[in-house]
Amino acid sequence: MHILDDPSVSPRVLALLTRARRDPAMTAVRIRELARAETAVGGATAVPEEAIEAMIRFEERYGGLWYPLLGCNGMEHGLDGEATVYPSTDGWAYRAIMDGDQTWAVDVLLDERTVMTLAGRPRIINSSIAQRLEAHAQLALVRRWPHATLRLTIEPGQEPAVAEEGLPALDFEATGPADTWWRNDETAIHLELHTWWRGTDTWTVRCFAKQAENLAAAVESARHSVTGSGWRDEDWCALCAHFREPAEPCFPGS
Structure with a gap:
């Protein structure tokens, strides 16, 4: 069918x-x-x-x-x-x-x-x-929520180590080899492979909060729970298709 x-x-x-x-x-x-x-x-x-x-x-x-x-x-x-x-x-x-x-x-x-x-x-x-x-469906649901975008660098061919304490529940249906979703009714975190053909792999980490005041806590949870050798705040948001200052969150529709 x-x-x-x-x-x-x-x-x-x-x-x-x-x-x-x-x-x-x-x-x-x-x-x-x-x-x-x-x-x-x-x-x-x-x-x-x-x-x-x-x-x-x-x-x-x-x-x-x-x-x-x-x-x-x-x-x-x-x-x-x-x-x-x-x-x-x-x-x-x-x-x-x-x-x-x-x-x-x-x-x-x-x-x-x-x-x-x-x-x-x-x-x-x-x-x-x-x-x-x-x-894709999960991303479509939360892309208009306030969000922040970060990057994480790890060894090539590996997946980031994750300690899931403090994260929302794992979304098994939406999770695959190159992206992982955690979500609940108020927050969501998306870990997505960005580049894999250079000396290291880079992963995009997107944090979403339905209410803007909860976004900082979601970002802190991601930083604490997902492990890699190099975190950085990203200045490009692919969801909003614009540059912003590193560490500056996006507030779609505001």
């Missing part, structure tokens, strides 16, 4: 998709006709049946889906007339998502984990497309 026809998705994903649109998806017959597999050096090889089935499942569930998140460029889903798989360091993958905010392609593994490759360095971003949607 296509996700836009599925009433069982979470309320926040339903809210995220209220502005979605749906273009025609490729049929299973067409995918089988066009299916091809590339070798690591660009040649052709036999197409694994499980790869064909994965592309068909993706197109039936997400094909043609478009929705906006932060900017006017939306998240585009679909094989877009191609049905090619290629070998990656994590198994067979196919190109099926364009991240409009990042303006970069996202590839999908056969188990629906997603991979983004920047500067020739692939990294698994989402544990599933469903998790990706939940993370």
Whole structure:
């Protein structure tokens, strides 16, 4: 069932998709006709049946889906007339998502984990497309709350160490390899991988509070609970698309 026809998705994903649109998806017959597999050096090889089935499942569930998140460029889903798989360091993958905010392609593994490759360095971003949607939906819910943006530097390939005492409850559905959400009714903290192709990895830490007077406490909780070798206050807010003084919070709509 296509996700836009599925009433069982979470309320926040339903809210995220209220502005979605749906273009025609490729049929299973067409995918089988066009299916091809590339070798690591660009040649052709036999197409694994499980790869064909994965592309068909993706197109039936997400094909043609478009929705906006932060900017006017939306998240585009679909094989877009191609049905090619290629070998990656994590198994067979196919190109099926364009991240409009990042303006970069996202590839999908056969188990629906997603991979983004920047500067020739692939990294698994989402544990599933469903998790990706939940993370986007959570961000859409709180992006207009007062918030502060920080950066954290750690060793490459690692995840920040977290002591969850003092943080809101972990949001399992929205949490994946490149982002973690903690939230309750009043505050939310988002830990998101920013760069991974340099000498160190950097993570963005966003703190949100429904009431402005609670934001400072949320920032202090994040600093205390998330461990890395280098904290810094960020001067660019991707949510508001503007520069501000480091450590200066954003108050959308004020």
